[in-house]
Amino acid sequence: MQTPALSLHRRIANQNSVVLMLLMALIYIVAGRTGFLFAFSLGNIVPFWPPAGLAMAMVFLFGQRLIPGVWMGSFLLDLCFFQESNVPFFTGAMMAASIATGSTLKASLGAALIRLF
Secondary structure, X not given: OOOHHHHHHHHHHHHHHHHHHHHHHHHHHHXXXXXXXXXXXXXXXXXXXXXXXXXXXXXXXXXHHHHHHHHHHHHHHHHHHHHHOOOOHHHHHHHHHHHHHHHXXXXXXXXXXXXXX
């Protein structure tokens, strides 16, 4: 049986996790928009991608609970990019989801490898 203090502690920890996830998504979007400033021509090919390093560092520092924030930030960033590029919505959403999955795996596996070594 849980005590009221333990229940309150878990509720506060869950609220902090949600805030950190939303903050991670916001940081990813801002860093991504900044990264697009360095894109070659009119595409989304950039010589370096700041959100990748930031996402990996934040997952390393704050744990796996930020993974949904990485996915959400990457998805929203790429979905906006594809909408600005006049890609049909469903096609853009599918491409954004697959890119977000790759970005999430990159941050998660990178942080896990840093912890391992």
